[in-house]
Amino acid sequence: MKTATHIITLKSRYPFRIARRKEALTEKSSVMIRLEHEGVVGLGEAQPSLYYYGETIESVQQVVEQAIPLLGDNPFLLEDILHELNATFPEAPAAIAGLDIALHDLVGKLLNVPLYKLFGLNPQKTPQTSYTLGIDTIPATLERLEAARQYPILKVKVGLPGDVEMVKAIRERSDAIIRVDANCGWGVDEAIERINALEAYNIELVEQPIAAKNYEGLRKIRDNVNVPIMADEDAITSEDLPALVGCVDAINIKLMKCRGLREARRMIDTAHIFGMKVMLGCMSESSLAITAAAHLSPLLDYADLDANLLISNDPFNGVKVRDGKLMLPDRSGVGVLPV
Known part of the structure; x- marks a missing residue:
């Protein structure tokens, strides 16, 4: 599978603060992940949080790049692929979530069904x-x-x-x-x-x-x-x-x-x-x-x-x-x- 990523900065409508964070957020960045298989593209999103394992935008991009050999050439092997990703990157939950979403999007498109189906x-x-x-x-x-x-x-x-x-x-x-x-x-x-x-x-x-x-x-x-x-x-x-x-x-x-x-x-x-x-x-x-x-x-x-x-x-x-x-x-x- 071919992969690509790009960063997008999402702007908050209002400053957003929670109790365990002193500052109010006005924007947050996500890594958009693109997987391509046989001309069909699956999209995923990874939004890292320092609170969980210290993930960053840069670490997400590194994980996606390093994950390429583990994706194989059969996106329908979701359990196998995700097992390998979790074992290889135990402290990258957002990166793996983004790949998981992209894989599910890809499989749904290949089967021509929405995910709920x-x-x-x-x-x-x-x-x-x-x-x-x-x-x-x-x-x-x-x-x-x-x-x-x-x-x-x-x-x-x-x-x-x-x-x-x-x-x-x-x-x-x-x-x-x-x-x-x-x-x-x-x-x-x-x-x-x-x-x-x-x-x-x-x-x-x-x-x-x-x-x-x-x-x-x-x-x-x-x-x-x-x-x-x-x-x-x-x-x-x-x-x-x-x-x-x-x-x-x-x-x-x-x-x-x-x-x-x-x-x-x-x-x-x-x-x-x-x-x-x-x-x-x-x-x-x-x-x-x-x-x-x-x-x-x-x-x-x-x-x-x-x-x-x-x-x-x-x-x-x-x-x-x-x-x-x-x-x-x-x-x-x-x-x-x-x-």
Whole structure:
């Protein structure tokens, strides 16, 4: 297979901050990956995060170049190819996710079927996605809230002083479902106090209240609050899930941390076996990666696939959102088209 990469910088509609990051992001770069086989092109997207294994744009490009001999000449051998990639590059989740997406796009196009059909899923069963409000002042957040009136579910970033007051202000102006995400921002006792205070504002769940790998802390929180607890930074791959049983009610899967669609599907099935609910979330990707993830959404309990809604220069048309519901394209493969 022939490969090529190029970098694209995605511009945020609004400055975007979370609790474990001091600065607000205004842009984020992705590596677009192109695989060609017998004249058919598969597209993938890799958006690295220093938080996960210290990946960078440069390291993603290096992995893609070094992966060429492992891709072979039969893209239908997905399990074999991805096994070799994971074994060879154990600390390159975003790079492998981008290759995984490109391979699935290529296979779908070669078979002339959309990914949801390749996965055997019903496109009518897609869930509604949340729309994310990053950490900011109350006036700035309420201004964004007005622009988000069309979305029936909100994810509100919390984890810093004043977050209860923020959620209160949002609830006073909106009857949308509210999910909150602390991104590791609280301590254990602080999380219990904050979550019990936030319960008054009818929140649906709390995502990653404390720093990762504190399983006893998660268990204590879950035992002392009434709101469901979801793991994100603690749920990287399916191997992380047994340790979370009894500690959380749900997990958030992201292609860029779990290494792509193949592992995401494995995580969904594993979590459900353990009795945990599943959200599929995202980093700050374009419609390429978001649409790829959305093809798995009929299997989900929750979706947070809104990154393409939060950027101003999306280079692709793909999944659409209608009254909050994800609407999958019928085109073959991932199904995106360049803008």
